[in-house]
Amino acid sequence: MIKDLISNLRKKDVKTISRLISNIENENKDYLDLLSGIHSYTGKAYRLGITGPPGSGKSSITNQLIEKFTKNKLSVAIIAIDPSSPFNGGSILGDRIRFSNISKNSDIFFRSMSTRGSQGGLSKSATLVADIFDASGYDVIIFETVGVGQVEIDVIEAADTVMVTLVPESGDDIQMMKSGLMEIADLYIINKSDRDGADRLYNSLNKILDLNMGHGWNPTITKTSAINGSGISELYDKIMNHKEFIERNNIKSDKMDERYLKTVKFFITEALNKDFWHSNKKLNERLQKELKLIYQKRLSPYKISKELLSQ
Amino acid sequence: MIKDLISNLRKKDVKTISRLISNIENENKDYLDLLSGIHSYTGKAYRLGITGPPGSGKSSITNQLIEKFTKNKLSVAIIAIDPSSPFNGGSILGDRIRFSNISKNSDIFFRSMSTRGSQGGLSKSATLVADIFDASGYDVIIFETVGVGQVEIDVIEAADTVMVTLVPESGDDIQMMKSGLMEIADLYIINKSDRDGADRLYNSLNKILDLNMGHGWNPTITKTSAINGSGISELYDKIMNHKEFIERNNIKSDKMDERYLKTVKFFITEALNKDFWHSNKKLNERLQKELKLIYQKRLSPYKISKELLSQ
Numbered sequence: 240m241i242k243d244l245i246s247n248l249r250k251k252d253v254k255t256i257s258r259l260i261s262n263i264e265n266e267n268k269d270y271l272d273l274l275s276g277i278h279s280y281t282g283k284a285y286r287l288g289i290t291g292p293p294g295s296g297k298s299s300i301t302n303q304l305i306e307k308f309t310k311n312k313l314s315v316a317i318i319a320i321d322p323s324s325p326f327n328g329g330s331i332l333g334d335r336i337r338f339s340n341i342s343k344n345s346d347i348f349f350r351s352m353s354t355r356g357s358q359g360g361l362s363k364s365a366t367l368v369a370d371i372f373d374a375s376g377y378d379v380i381i382f383e384t385v386g387v388g389q390v391e392i393d394v395i396e397a398a399d400t401v402m403v404t405l406v407p408e409s410g411d412d413i414q415m416m417k418s419g420l421m422e423i424a425d426l427y428i429i430n431k432s433d434r435d436g437a438d439r440l441y442n443s444l445n446k447i448l449d450l451n452m453g454h455g456w457n458p459t460i461t462k463t464s465a466i467n468g469s470g471i472s473e474l475y476d477k478i479m480n481h482k483e484f485i486e487r488n489n490i491k492s493d494k495m496d497e498r499y500l501k502t503v504k505f506f507i508t509e510a511l512n513k514d515f516w517h518s519n520k521k522l523n524e525r526l527q528k529e530l531k532l533i534y535q536k537r538l539s540p541y542k543i544s545k546e547l548l549s550q
Numbered sequence: 551m552i553k554d555l556i557s558n559l560r561k562k563d564v565k566t567i568s569r570l571i572s573n574i575e576n577e578n579k580d581y582l583d584l585l586s587g588i589h590s591y592t593g594k595a596y597r598l599g600i601t602g603p604p605g606s607g608k609s610s611i612t613n614q615l616i617e618k619f620t621k622n623k624l625s626v627a628i629i630a631i632d633p634s635s636p637f638n639g640g641s642i643l644g645d646r647i648r649f650s651n652i653s654k655n656s657d658i659f660f661r662s663m664s665t666r667g668s669q670g671g672l673s674k675s676a677t678l679v680a681d682i683f684d685a686s687g688y689d690v691i692i693f694e695t696v697g698v699g700q701v702e703i704d705v706i707e708a709a710d711t712v713m714v715t716l717v718p719e720s721g722d723d724i725q726m727m728k729s730g731l732m733e734i735a736d737l738y739i740i741n742k743s744d745r746d747g748a749d750r751l752y753n754s755l756n757k758i759l760d761l762n763m764g765h766g767w768n769p770t771i772t773k774t775s776a777i778n779g780s781g782i783s784e785l786y787d788k789i790m791n792h793k794e795f796i797e798r799n800n801i802k803s804d805k806m807d808e809r810y811l812k813t814v815k816f817f818i819t820e821a822l823n824k825d826f827w828h829s830n831k832k833l834n835e836r837l838q839k840e841l842k843l844i845y846q847k848r849l850s851p852y853k854i855s856k857e858l859l860s861q
């Protein structure tokens with residue numbers, strides 16, 4: 240059964256891929272055995288992350304890059320980390336709408352994932368979904384996120400190459416520097432660069448990067464106007480440069496080790512917690528009993544945790 | 551020693567408060583006993599969260615509200631969740647600069663915290679720091695975050711009242727709906743409401759809220775222009791309405807229970823992991839051995855986690 244699934248996966252069967260992803264999202268019991276089965280086929284895809292503030296053109300740039308990749312006979316899977324809808328509990332179709340110009344074609348696969356749910360959960364799931372695409376032979380995996388949050392940064396940081404999109408208005412205030420995105424970028428993109436302020440942003444960003452030049456990769460800045468495709472070829476070349484750079488300097492393999500360790504530790508934490516709460520049904524009863532007391536009369540969270548751990 | 555600290559804390563001594571917060575941030579060993587000691591003094595402060603996209607005026611609104619609170623003889627502590635600086639590893643002083651108009655006065659305490667660090671870590675630390683302010687007798691605690699991320703949402707959700715700031719431009723596209731902030735708001739603020747599009751945003755937001763009216767609190771919308779103070783009195787009244795509402799309907803006590811449970815579970819997870827990796831030094835050696843193999847030849851992360859757990 241699992242063997243058949245994996246065999247279909249290796250043929251890039253769209254239905255099988257979708258099914259496996261759903262298994263991960265729903266934390267279906269079998270999915271862990273399945274993931275074990277595909278591990279030896281992973282580690283080949285090139286993982287590209289794109290993030291930046293809302294409205295900075297991440298999707299347009301992604302769309303343009305997809306065209307470039309496919310022209311170069313590279314298949315692309317896109318994982319969009321999609322904060323969930325306010326009121327219906329589901330995922331808004333925004334990204335899918337914007338991606339509707341992409342033909343239904345197994346060489347381009349788009350999947351959005353919601354940021355709701357447990358903290359560690361999403362960055363783990365995104366990594367596992369990427370592993371599925373990786374094992375099924377996709378050449379390039381693009382993670383697209385709206386930046387700022389720690390989970391989004393975790394997802395993006397796991398990519399081989401990280402791109403941060405900015406717009407000329409980003410330079411207007413101190414917020415740009417505070418976005419938390421700046422330290423993780425390999426490639427900066429100033430999109431909508433036909434607008435006022437693009438040169439000013441370019442120069443100030445350049446100055447900051449100059450100050451920090453040193454060992455390793457020096458982040459680059461590309462001006463684009465994704466809506467009409469300008470700057471995309473230049474960006475594509477820079478992506479390929481970075482890809483080569485990290486492969487040549489073992490940076491890619493370090494990133495793979497990090498991902499491996501993080502996933503192992505995630506599974507262990509999950510299992511330890513599950514074992515703990517299932518080991519003794521009285522633990523939960525004890526905790527509920529404490530909750531019944533007036534807040535100020537309860538044992539402190541630290542003391543009750545110690546008491547529970549000692550049982 | 552701890553007793554003296556707590557006694558000084560209860561006198562709202564600024565130096566003691568700062569020292570205790572540093573202990574939490576540095577995860578000083580003694581801090582857990584200390585926190586146990588203050589638990590019975592917590593649970594009295596009113597916790598207010600404000601979030602929204604960069605540039606939507608969170609700090610200006612916060613500043614204006616601080617004035618209101620202090621005029622009404624309420625002391626205020628502000629915890630700003632501050633993504634760390636790109637290149638120096640530290641915290642940018644942006645928020646502090648903007649807050650420089652606030653006098654050095656123990657009835658107003660400003661503290662910024664960085665979002666870097668472990669995922670669960672920050673929302674736990676922010677809650678613990680709030681507990682310190684709570685125990686030292688601050689009437690109001692304001693959490694200010696740049697929204698979107700899961701960690702920021704976790705911090706804000708733990709507040710008694712959640713405010714989300716928007717600007718007229720927020721209505722321009724689908725991104726507003728995708729911000730992940732919409733479902734957690736008790737009070738919406740349309741700031742910079744003298745700009746074009748404020749009415750349009752008001753109306754479309756109103757329509758969405760109407761659709762979802764039902765049991766419990768119906769989120770309100772306030773138009774403000776924080777820079778000149780307009781709308782702030784109205785906002786203040788709405789905050790007070792919500793405060794009363796959650797106190798009358800036991801929503802506040804439910805939130806306190808949630809915070810309590812989350813903190814207990816955090817401490818337990820931390821202890822379980824620590825025990826596990828310290829229980830047997832060979833575990834780490836085993837994992838390191840696996841890392842030395844070629845990526846594809848390694849046991850899958852799930853399999854190795856199972857092997858380590860069985861030891």
